[in-house]
Amino acid sequence: MITPLISIKAPIYDIFFSFQGEALYTGLPQIFIRFAGCNLKCNYCDTLYSTIISKKAKYLTCNKIVNKVISTYIKNKENFTEILTNTFTKNQASKKPSISITGGEPLLHADYLEVLLPKLKEKGFSIYLETNGTMFNNLTKIIKFCDIISIDFKFKSECKNNFWKEHKKFLKIALSNSKSETFIKNVITKNTNISEIKKSAKLIKGISDKIPLILQPSINKNSPAIQNLYKFYSIAKKIIPNVHIMIQMHKIYKVK
């Protein structure tokens, strides 16, 4: 018997209101949906619990999630009306209440997202996807629903392998939706090396040098030396124009 799509479930750890803590949209009020499970294991992962699907994950239908998102939105509505007048972003979709689809790696659940995301959009929300940029086939299933795509490039120095081919394919698919906005993050640790930054910037340049690259220093015992961070910045900047160093706000305030 074919299971009706409406009843499919995915493992979710949390649905909560907070402010985006990193990259170009730092400070944007959002409702976060944290999916369980990840296809990678990065040393610097700050949500390690979410990389496995444990008993704490709740299997929820899309309708359950939509209802929870709406009730979380209603509770925090005044924060979202603020963004309508104070937004500093270019993306028109970001003026709608934003939902961060995060994990773990949410694209592990692409079939589920294919059902969930149009439902959220119908209700007037915009979609902000946070991804490790490796599951390009799964991105094709949901790219049309994404308004903002935040892609991490993962490096061998902290994530066991490089994923240059996957990242390249992923980025091309992300850019195929001309209505969405895409940017790349490189998490920088004391183990990050120059060739990783160069390859990352060159990969971006080969596709479109307008794509912003955010160098995000890890805030833990693996933090990079500031002079290395500046060196990486100037190396990347010689290759592409749109490079930024940005830290994670939520780590400083120790919030979700």
Ligand code: SF4
């Ligand atoms: S890809 Fe993201 S969620 Fe997965 S292990 Fe790496 S940092 Fe953690």
